[in-house]
Amino acid sequence: MALANTAFCSSSSAVRRSRVSGIGFIPQLSPCEPLAVLPVRFKCSEPALAFSRKKNILHASTDGLNAVDSTSLKFDRDADYVPMPIVLIDQDSDSDATIVQLSFGDRLGALIDTMKALKDLGLDVSKGTVATEGSVKQTKFFITRLDTGRKVEDPDMLERIRLTIINNLLKYHPESSAQLAMGEAFGIKAPEKKLDVDIATHVQVKEDGTKRSLLYIETADRPGLLVEIIKIIADINIDVESAEIDTEGLVAKDKFHVSYRGAALNTSLSQVLVNCLRYYLRRPETDIDSY
16 A cells, blocks of 8 residues: 655754664554655644545445445545544654654644644654555654753653643544543543453563563553553563553553563563553552643
8 A cells, every 4th residue: 555755844853763772662554655755844824734545435235236325425434433543652763752653544634733732841843754544644743852852751751742642632633532531531522432441451471582571561541551550660670671652542552671680571570560560550540630
């Protein structure tokens, strides 16, 4: 499937890609064949660039294929369909910047207000890219701290970035409220589907070489979740080397590369980590009013 890309940059220099230490995030994108990348000057007064791709849709009924006008059926389906909102924070792909990726079908605009909200946190959006694959638009921001010019490493700030983007999504796309866990507290419509935290929570530790292990966590999303997970891991004296924090609607799917004293976790320590995370994640105590 062809992929159309658009890039926009500020006065900051372009960032390099290399492996880094610390809390990191690895974006998962489907393989595609990129087309030409076109630089665009981004101005607040200008409308966002939009991409679209036509689809051939075949409808069936008791009267035969396409018995009802396909255009009207497509319109009715699109009018009711709300895409899955996804927010992904990546600290691992770039040595100089924190990468934040946001997608919400093809409904995202220029996101000028989102960039302003990030700057209000003391951050600088040094570069950004917009990619459209099929009917899904994916926007990436390359973020650094204004005071140091370096990537964000504080878990509290990373969680503030995540919640700031989600709050802006709820504000400018209120239809996303029913798809997001935060919609119940901050949106106009609470999600109709309620996740059972006990059932939704899955924790696994897998081998990933001799020097680190891969920790996979899937649980019901809630404010402060990232900070909570990092604290639980730190309380067992386990180091987080890199990670991928992926918020998909009501669910958080996180991957962490972890180690203990420079080595992979043994079986006993892995079981301790899994038990602690399962216990605390199934008993949410985060105060949502603090975010």
